[in-house]
Amino acid sequence: MNNLKDFLIYENVSIKKALEVIDNGSMRIAIVVDNSNRLLGIINDGDIRRALLKGYSLNMSIIDIYQRNPSVCKITDTKEHIIKTAIKNKVYQIPIINESNIVVYIEDLATLLSGRIRKNKVVIMAGGLGTRLKPLTDDIPKPLLKVGSKPILETIIENFANYGFKEIVISVNYKANMIKEYFKDGSDFGVKISYLEEDKRLGTAGALSLIKEEIKEPFFVMNGDLLTNINFEHLLNFHLSGNSIATMCVREYEYQIPYGVIQIEKDEIRAIEEKPINKFFVNAGIYLLSNKVLNYIPKDTFYDMPTLFQKLINEELRILSFPIHEYWLDIGRIVDYERANDEYSNVFKE
Template identity: 50%
Template sequence: MRSARKVTVSPRATIREVLETIDQAAMQIALVVKEDRLVGTITDGDLRRAFLRGKSLDDFIDDIYNVSPVKGYLSQPKEDLLQMALAAGVKQVPMVDDQGLLVGVEVIDEYLRISEKPNTVVVMAGGLGTRLRPLTENTPKPLLKVGSRPILETIIRNFTQYGFRRIFLSLNYRGEQIQDYFGDGREFGARLHYLVENKRLGTAGALSLLPEKCEQPVIIMNGDLLTNVNFEHLVNYHNLSGASATMCVRDYELQVPYGVVHSDGATIKQIEEKPIHRYYVNAGIYVLSPEVLEKIPRDRYFDMPQLFQKLIDDGAKTCSFPVREYWMDIGQPADFEQANEEYAEVFGV
């Protein structure tokens, strides 16, 4: 995803100003932005048609630009974004976050080419899987098959489709089975490395085992999740936000099964029937800037929520990335059954 900074214009820009922007950016499009929000797009084709109607270089663009442009969302799966762009016949798609704020531009020709990313990925695959016993008595949870593949194979293939190939698997419980299955990862389009926890180090502590300093943000993911989140957009969002750490979050609803009474002393003010409370919960996927890794203690249990709280206490910038795509935490037998029922529809295999 490219930065949008060089291709933005004001709704009160002139045709001359838009032409200069399009020429300098060499993208055949300008994004009309007001208060950081995308309000329209204008292409070189729109300008040519305006000249045919008698417009001059010093006319404003307020009646020229497209007020209902094709746009994509950071939380949009890659396949959906490509299908939308191809159906609309557009070569550039402005990208916005869930609040409608402009964050960048996807150039579809570039998006179709999967370039290898320099980022390191760490998948936490050492859990005991206690809640899924007896399924995990002899098999580590990441090797349990959901659909046609083990959970961890789906995770690895999802990363490689976005060009993230340098992947570390953090192992503990029956880790030798995982190593035997995946080997060096070439069969799955990845370059796999292994971090072996001799004792449980938690979702952040295991990062202290990385053998070398990382120069780019690191993606961390729990090894019992199935999701089609757009990892490329996640990393781009982290970089654009300037955050030290980004946590993927998920909507969670909790309904009170009774009428809730709101009172002032003994006086009832309101009765709210079975209210629904909505929260954001930790989705188990993170991006950490390289300097954050230095804050993780070595050889000590340290969880990711502890790390985020430390960053918050230290005044570092931390951001959330809402996951709107499919997401399933396979923690209970019912989750495992549901994931198997949904797998083919979501992942197509």
């Protein structure tokens, strides 16, 4: 929400000011925040009316009348979870917060239920050889492998479409005709699909140099072998609110060292840590890019996404990380494919 600031107020403002914000905005609430935009609470027309009935004047502060424990959702919550939360708590608008309790968006129940069409394109990288999934990929490209009752790529497209992102671009190479024959122009799936055809392997970023039409809005890039139920709309809002040229989704990864780790200083043992667990954030294969990023991608050259992000870092441009806490699985090996089929029905609708 580009005009989020229009709904934010501080707890020392007057009731009159809060009422002006509520009346002038498209939402039915005002969000009470501190100086860092961390959520303190909300106030609506009903709160103000009840205060006036109790003898409060319009010039008094809202500090004693706003709701300090409102219904909220996190930026990582799914669309379905937000709808259920709103209905359960009988509210029409819900503040969306990040891990630092900072308000990044306001979700509107009516909009969620009616759905909306977004202009942002979705580029799905589906040209890989799927070597680690052989022999399953000897006769079929990895994105067409069925998980549950449908191909992996179909689930990805459906998830984006559910959030209103229906402009799909699929980058193809290995057994491209099979993918094009299955999805065609996308009309059977409620989306519009076009294709980027790699004559040679260009990598996850290099394939973007094949885009011919002008892109004006930030666009998604996602690997075609991932299953996740993240809220793509919240990813977009996070990217926009952070004024970022590029946002990378990241996933926390844990690795336990199977031995006791010895800390040594000048030959002396100072400490022993038994089988410590190291935690890292790893690239989750989902990105949100400004159209300006295309200027940093060389033509007709293999160029992968980590290289692109390193280039942006070297240029000291603003890039963000979006942590994924929802379901996420990279189907790169046979064991991952088997796990995906075991878990699919518990996460996605058949």
